[in-house]
Amino acid sequence: MNVATSRTLPSKLPWVGTTIFTVMSKLATDTGAINLSQGFPGFDCSPELVALVEKYLKTGFNQYAPMTGVPALREALAQKTEQLYGVSYHPETEVTVTSGATEALFAAITAVIRPGDEAIVFEPAYDSYVPAIELNGGIPVFVTLTPPTYGIDWDDVRGKITDKTRLIIVNTPHNPTGRVWTADDLEQLAALVQHRDIWIVSDEVYEHIRFDGRPHRSLVTHPVLQERTFVCGSFGKTFHVTGWKIGYCLAPKELSVEFRKIHQYLTFSTVTPIQYALADYLKNPEHYKTLPDFYERKRDLFLDSLRGSRFQFQPTEGSFFQTVSYQAITDEPDYDLAIRLTKEIGVASIPVSVFYRQKNDYNILRFCFAKDDDVLREAGERLCRL
């Protein structure tokens, strides 16, 4: 007779539960609310891009791609980086195509972090960094950014660097706050890491979404930073195809060697026909150069629709997220207000406290404005009722 035993698998991530994105999106679906919570476009990608994928699907490009990505896409990425930032990455040895930026981030963090190493994380932080650090036995060390500017206190960063610091994670333009790094931020970081064994993972998935003429300060543009940085990018944000989960990592040869050792055992390679399609699509730079204007118009439309409300905000500098303060309206915890707004007003958002380890609540909500204009207008109208 088989006796059923019940064993408990000890959790490697005991503090991780259902994410707020799942909770809010489900609540939005259940209540029929407008979903401005999760960060994905509410509109489709270009038919030209779909036609290219179809072409490659139908002409036999359906087997494993090379582990590092198809050469045409790696070359296109190297060319784009050279044209935009004047920095060369060798397509053969320094550009790797991944299954979304999420995979690139995980592989890069894994390449650096060993048990006991410390990694500096600016919070609020995108939710995949800390689990990746901890699964590798690392210790996240938080530098807290606060509203309204979310600027970096570089003395604070300096004070948190120890002999064990091996990694600093950068995200510009930033999710959830939209802050875009300045030239001074790059200089400050370079001065800190220059003579230390510290590597950098730079999450630049919103590189083409920044506003009011602000340049994207890629870490590749600073020689001291470039030589120690894994830059992680994503086509999902740039071409409105978050469901395709395709991204990449740019890193100097020695870093890419270690990155690829991990990538090949995480996913080995990434969906083939889409890689060929993106290589063709990237040949026309207009496809990404028009993005700042496209999203700036949406940001402004959303903010105009909020002007009659009691929310307080600074126009976001980049990304497709706008944070707003509700301090003038209520002192409810941000999580409770996000739930109430979804149920009573019919607009779902994300409470920014979830992006802090200690759930710091500054009474801020994050809204995603990558939605159709009429959806944004309707959401604004509803929010003005609060």
Ligand SMILES: Cc1ncc(COP(=O)(O)O)c(C=O)c1O
């Ligand atoms: C800051 C940031 N990094 C990475 C990702 C993940 O990108 P991908 O969908 O390409 O894995 C996201 C997605 O929301 C993000 O906001």
